[in-house]
Amino acid sequence: MALINPYLHYNGNAEEAFNFYKSVFGGEFAMIARFKDFANPEQPFPEEEANKVMHIALPIGKTNVLMGSDVPNVLGKVNEQENRSKISISAESKEEADHLFNGLSAGGNVEMPIADSPWGSYFGMFRDKYGIEWMVDFNPKYNGQV
Numbered sequence: 001m002a003l004i005n006p007y008l009h010y011n012g013n014a015e016e017a018f019n020f021y022k023s024v025f026g027g028e029f030a031m032i033a034r035f036k037d038f039a040n041p042e043q044p045f046p047e048e049e050a051n052k053v054m055h056i057a058l059p060i061g062k063t064n065v066l067m068g069s070d071v072p073n074v075l076g077k078v079n080e081q082e083n084r085s086k087i088s089i090s091a092e093s094k095e096e097a098d099h100l101f102n103g104l105s106a107g108g109n110v111e112m113p114i115a116d117s118p119w120g121s122y123f124g125m126f127r128d129k130y131g132i133e134w135m136v137d138f139n140p141k142y143n144g145q146v
Contacts, residue, residue: 056068
């Protein structure tokens, strides 16, 4: 089966955001490449963008990878307040759900505090301090598999 891995875009703070995610999820980066690593003399990147992240990958769990990059200025800014897509995390326990919710929502905006939901799962939603929206869910019927 094909895997689906979220790819996030940032306005120059991708590395900061991914270090934050790494502090919550753990693990090590599988890759971090900067625009200067792929310099092309025919299309050079402006000096102020050379150290920005062209690609970063953080493996999460057994098969997932959270990936992202900074958006070069020539492509415009990412409107972080209009990002209505959400990353959904299916936790393997209530404790893991609490850890991920509390860690990732630190400094962000909680839309729905994590709690028992009317549909039978333990669920919460928030926008993190980088503008990315998340849902954290634990449903004992699925044991972390959705």
